[in-house]
Amino acid sequence: MFTGIVEEIGTVLATTLDAEVGRRLTIGCRRVVEDARLGDSIAVNGVCLTVTECAADRFSVGISPETLRRTNLGCLRVGSPVNLERSLQVGGRLGGHYVQGHVDGTGVIERIVPDGDSLRVTIRPPQRLLPYIVEKGYIAVDGTSLTVAERAAETFTIALIAYTRGAVIMGRQQVGDLVNLEVDIMAKYVESLLSRRPAPFGERA
DSSP states (O other), X not given: OBOSOOOEEEEXXXXXXXXXXXXXXXXXXXXGGSSOOTTOEEEETTEEXXXXXXXXXEEXXXXXXXXXXXXXXXXXXXXXXXXXXXXXXXXXXXXXXXXXXXXXXXXXXXXEEEETTXXXXXXXXXXXXXXXXXXXXXXXXXXXXXXXXEEOSSOEEEEEOHHHHHHSGGGGOOTTOEXXXXXXXXXXXXXXXXXXXXXXXXGOO
């Protein structure tokens, strides 16, 4: 479980094919490996991945074909910046919202418009995710917990303040880039429960 509060921007040092898992990434960083151990979970661009190798300034993870199909991790190259977050500690502050690290799909950045010292970033998500995206609700974009500022028929917009732009990779992204999206898990649970709710007693056959 994560919170969507990015701790550090790492840099991809190597990306190689791996016969066992599909692809292996090595990421340069400092903060998230301070207490990391083999088997720990680290979110990379919002994707929960398992640490397979670890040193003082880097760690490695394996990426399965399924993860490559559902996320933007297959687009990463040597030198690519990535958002990093360690899993939430019990008793820690929940600065963002509950993020599982299970990406629901990728969206495309359609527009970036300056708004004072902020940026308004408009993203087109897959059609199937739109019902879970509501104005002033939460969404994780590349693992960053953000508030939906506006919801349109086929897109949504977030407002990126100056501080956040400096702390996450979205400030470096451009129109046309793919971003990982994870909608609020609460909405999915509510939908699942309502779809299985038994009919009221008087309506039963």
